[in-house]
Amino acid sequence: MNTNLVDLIYLISAVFFILGIKGLTKPKTAVRGNMLSAIGMLIAVVITLLDKSIVSYEYIIAGILVGGIVGGIMATKIQMTSMPQMIAMLNGCGGGASLGLAAASYLLTSQTGGYESGVLGVMAVGFVMVTVLIGSVTLTGSLVAFAKLQELISGQSIGFAGIKFLNAALFISAITMLGMLCFDPTNATIFWALVAVSCTLGITIVLPIGGADMPVVIALLNSYSGIAAAAAGFIMGNTVLIVAGSLVGASGLILTQIMCVAMNRSLTNVLFGVMAEGSEAIDADEVYGGKVKSAQAEEIAMILETARRVVIVPGFGMAMAQAQHAVRELSDVMQEKGIEVEFAIHPVAGRMPGHMNVLLAEAEVPYDQLVEMDRINPTFEQTDVAIVIGANDVTNPMAREDKGSPIYGMPILNVDKAQTVVVIKRSLSPGFAGLPNPLFAMDNCLMVYGDGKKAVIEITAALVNA
Amino acid sequence: MEMIVMQLALFVLSLFLGVELITKIPPTLHTPLMSGTNAISGITLVGAVIAAGAGDSASSLVHGLGFIAVVMATVNVIGGYLVTNRMLAMFKRKN
Numbered sequence: 255m256n257t258n259l260v261d262l263i264y265l266i267s268a269v270f271f272i273l274g275i276k277g278l279t280k281p282k283t284a285v286r287g288n289m290l291s292a293i294g295m296l297i298a299v300v301i302t303l304l305d306k307s308i309v310s311y312e313y314i315i316a317g318i319l320v321g322g323i324v325g326g327i328m329a330t331k332i333q334m335t336s337m338p339q340m341i342a343m344l345n346g347c348g349g350g351a352s353l354g355l356a357a358a359s360y361l362l363t364s365q366t367g368g369y370e371s372g373v374l375g376v377m378a379v380g381f382v383m384v385t386v387l388i389g390s391v392t393l394t395g396s397l398v399a400f401a402k403l404q405e406l407i408s409g410q411s412i413g414f415a416g417i418k419f420l421n422a423a424l425f426i427s428a429i430t431m432l433g434m435l436c437f438d439p440t441n442a443t444i445f446w447a448l449v450a451v452s453c454t455l456g457i458t459i460v461l462p463i464g465g466a467d468m469p470v471v472i473a474l475l476n477s478y479s480g481i482a483a484a485a486a487g488f489i490m491g492n493t494v495l496i497v498a499g500s501l502v503g504a505s506g507l508i509l510t511q512i513m514c515v516a517m518n519r520s521l522t523n524v525l526f527g528v529m530a531e532g533s534e535a536i537d538a539d540e541v542y543g544g545k546v547k548s549a550q551a552e553e554i555a556m557i558l559e560t561a562r563r564v565v566i567v568p569g570f571g572m573a574m575a576q577a578q579h580a581v582r583e584l585s586d587v588m589q590e591k592g593i594e595v596e597f598a599i600h601p602v603a604g605r606m607p608g609h610m611n612v613l614l615a616e617a618e619v620p621y622d623q624l625v626e627m628d629r630i631n632p633t634f635e636q637t638d639v640a641i642v643i644g645a646n647d648v649t650n651p652m653a654r655e656d657k658g659s660p661i662y663g664m665p666i667l668n669v670d671k672a673q674t675v676v677v678i679k680r681s682l683s684p685g686f687a688g689l690p691n692p693l694f695a696m697d698n699c700l701m702v703y704g705d706g707k708k709a710v711i712e713i714t715a716a717l718v719n720a
Numbered sequence: 721m722e723m724i725v726m727q728l729a730l731f732v733l734s735l736f737l738g739v740e741l742i743t744k745i746p747p748t749l750h751t752p753l754m755s756g757t758n759a760i761s762g763i764t765l766v767g768a769v770i771a772a773g774a775g776d777s778a779s780s781l782v783h784g785l786g787f788i789a790v791v792m793a794t795v796n797v798i799g800g801y802l803v804t805n806r807m808l809a810m811f812k813r814k815n
Binding site: 271272274275276278279280281282284285287288289291292295298299302303305307308309310311313314316317318320321322324325326328329330332334337340341343344345347348350351352353354355357358359361362365366373374377472473476479480482483484486487488489490491492493494495496497498499500501502503504505506507508509512599601606607608609611612615616618621624626 | 721723724727730731732734735736737738739741742743744745746747748749750751752753754755756757758759760761762763764765766767768769770771772773774775776777778779781782783785786787788789790791792793794795796797798799800801802803804805806807808809810811812
């Protein structure tokens with residue numbers, strides 16, 4: 255088929271992708287947007303399959319069958335609480351596909367005459383190697399992220415003091431090999447060494463990142479998978495790959511940026527795992543020292559009974575306890591009693607961007623009840639009760655007040671300004687930042703100890719009977 | 721050479737377009753955005769099929785790598801679009 259025609263059709267599918275992403279700006283148009291994007295994909299794939307350079311179809315058909323079945327099963331069976339793992343897997347597949355494509359292209363070119371000399375040849379090899387580097391890091395980094403989220407390995411930071419020097423060394427050697435290959439593309443040994451070093455780098459970059467920093471990693475790997483696709487587009491001289499890949503790359507970068515701002519940390523700071531050092535270790539007993547009050551479900555129900563406005567603050571603990579449906583029921587019962595209920599969503603609550611929103615949407619909480627941090631914070635002073643479920647660091651007033659605190663400057667939800675704060679939590683154990691939370695010792699704060707789901711169900715039952 | 725310059729221009733302009741588009745997406749849809757863009761990055765499928773379908777002149781390693789690339793890209797496309805659709809359907813109902 256005429257290459258100009260193919261490029262024009264690729265342009266059409268690129269337009270579909272753009273319209274698809276544009277559809278995501280509103281929940282109402284989002285489903286249609288996703289469809290448009292899928293149509294764009296179908297057009298691009300079909301037109302490519304008609305390409306004259308494809309001579310054998312057996313590997314393609316087998317690959318599409320296997321991939322389609324695996325992808326289909328994953329997408330339909332996965333639980334909403336496991337969505338971060340799903341995204342990690344998809345990121346990894348994106349990186350892996352680019353890596354496989356780049357490696358296949360390199361070997362094929364080496365077999366059939368090799369790269370031409372001169373600037374063009376050097377650039378062609380360069381694109382392949384950049385794709386290999388980014389694709390490998392994305393692949394293995396995502397696998398580690400998946401293992402952490404799935405708790406196959408510890409979800410916390412794993413590593414040793416000098417790991418950043420190891421990473422720097424790995425990165426420098428990868429770049430050196432990349433440069434060597436540009437001038438001597440025939441040296442396959444260096445090529446495979448580059449693959450090995452890049453794959454190791456992906457592992458050692460993600461291992462030391464843990465817990466509440468996971469949203470940043472997921473968003474960043476999302477971006478890498480797009481950049482890898484765009485780099486693969488340069489290898490193949492394929493316009494739709496370049497456009498789609500860079501759209502995805504930009505998307506991931508923006509999400510990464512949003513996550514970093516929401517934690518008041520720079521990207522390098524997250525990647526190299528350095529929390530700002532606090533002036534001194536804060537003693538939990540000193541903060542809590544007999545000032546923490548706990549309450550039973552019945553007492554909470556009595557307080558809620560007289561409330562006019564309640565804000566629910568969900569965190570990763572809600573996902574862990576699978577409490578989203580119980581929370582929705584509590585919210586329904588309160589609304590039946592004429593209480594105004596809203597949900598306060600901190601940008602980094604959970605393990606990926608938008609994690610809480612997806613869980614609450616699954617439990618059929620209308621999305622207009624989910625309010626972003628900046629819009630809900632001024633309303634806490636008019637709020638009778640704030641119910642915190644499985645969130646900790648994002649409500650810690652030290653971030654606002656204590657200049658010496660490692661989390662100082664991180665934007666938080668000002669739940670302490672509410673008349674009463676109810677914190678549902680297993681114990682007084684610290685969150686990811688490892689800090690005690692003075693909120694728990696405040697006069698207006700009541701702790702309900704126990705499993706999030708069970709506690710919420712008990713409060714709901716007590717409220718129904720009240 | 722002109723080709724590469726054109727492609728570079730396309731790349732940079734698409735990045736800017738991406739930034740403009742994505743900043744308008746509300747936080748509530750950030751997870752579907754990620755899975756949806758994952759599906760889009762499955763566009764590597766169009767490159768992967770060319771590698772996998774290279775014919776008998778290519779070694780079995782090339783075919784194997786092409787096959788793996790096709791599998792992974794298809795997981796992205798099918799898995800990404802289906803799971804995005806599943807999530808978005810939850811946002812749509814009741815409204």
